[in-house]
Amino acid sequence: MIRLSNISMNYQGKQILENINLEIAAGETMVIIGPSGSGKSTLLRLIVGLIKPTGGEIWIDGQATAGLSEDELNRIRLRMGMVFQYSALFDSMSVGDNVAFGLRQHTTMTEAEIARVVNRKLRMVGLFGKENVMPNELSGGMKKRVSLARAIAANPQIVLYDEPTAGLDPIMSGKIDRLITSTKRIMGVTSVVVTHHMSSAFNIADRIAMIYGGQIIAIGTVEEIKGSDNPIVQQFIHGEKKPGLIARRRLKAGC
Numbered sequence: 001m002i003r004l005s006n007i008s009m010n011y012q013g014k015q016i017l018e019n020i021n022l023e024i025a026a027g028e029t030m031v032i033i034g035p036s037g038s039g040k041s042t043l044l045r046l047i048v049g050l051i052k053p054t055g056g057e058i059w060i061d062g063q064a065t066a067g068l069s070e071d072e073l074n075r076i077r078l079r080m081g082m083v084f085q086y087s088a089l090f091d092s093m094s095v096g097d098n099v100a101f102g103l104r105q106h107t108t109m110t111e112a113e114i115a116r117v118v119n120r121k122l123r124m125v126g127l128f129g130k131e132n133v134m135p136n137e138l139s140g141g142m143k144k145r146v147s148l149a150r151a152i153a154a155n156p157q158i159v160l161y162d163e164p165t166a167g168l169d170p171i172m173s174g175k176i177d178r179l180i181t182s183t184k185r186i187m188g189v190t191s192v193v194v195t196h197h198m199s200s201a202f203n204i205a206d207r208i209a210m211i212y213g214g215q216i217i218a219i220g221t222v223e224e225i226k227g228s229d230n231p232i233v234q235q236f237i238h239g240e241k242k243p244g245l246i247a248r249r250r251l252k253a254g255c
């Protein structure tokens, strides 16, 4: 389980997140939506421990992360895998070496064991036999899948996805959505997914949280979010421009 308690985050005095409270149950897929710059990626980086909050506490499986030693934090990080925006593969390494990277760094597995895991994870994401291909030979969708294979190589309990379908066509986006869902089903992972694609959000989410103005302004199941009476949420999920401005006008006009 992931619990954020009164999380705040400032960058150079600019408040990005303010008193965020969020609980994500084990095995749940939580999708985070919100306008560009609202702090969605920041939230993921806080959960994975790449940055520290300026206020509040983060709990992973009942353990508060503040005050832990670097060793203890590393043990928690090993239970998480992250699929970064733009895939973030190492261009000079083959697909197989990219997937093996964390296993070589953080485990005592033999090369033969690592090769078996790489093989299995590439099969899971539909890239069986692509170990020796270099990243620059792959399409954007294939890179995302390698990135997912790398994220799940060490059998994490939590997988964080930063815009996994950005820049992909609808067919490949659908494929990635199904992979996120099958990874949850097969491995039982807890997933946190940041996306701009509402169709993806609706396909994969157990619950959706919307960040706006540094706060979570709505949280609920797909049906609850679709039926939200918050005009900002409605404008965002229907893709209208300038949600804040239009919403304020509508609220003023009482419609």
Ligand SMILES: Nc1ncnc2c1ncn2[C@@H]1O[C@H](COP(=O)(O)OP(=O)(O)OP(=O)(O)O)[C@@H](O)[C@H]1O
Pocket: 011, 012, 016, 034, 035, 036, 037, 038, 039, 040, 041, 042, 043
């Ligand atoms: N390291 C940093 N230093 C200073 N400001 C930062 C840093 N990282 C993010 N920000 C700022 O924090 C705000 C939130 O950024 P973040 O990337 O979390 O938003 P986002 O909702 O994920 O945006 P997008 O949907 O465009 O990816 C932005 O205004 C961004 O410029």
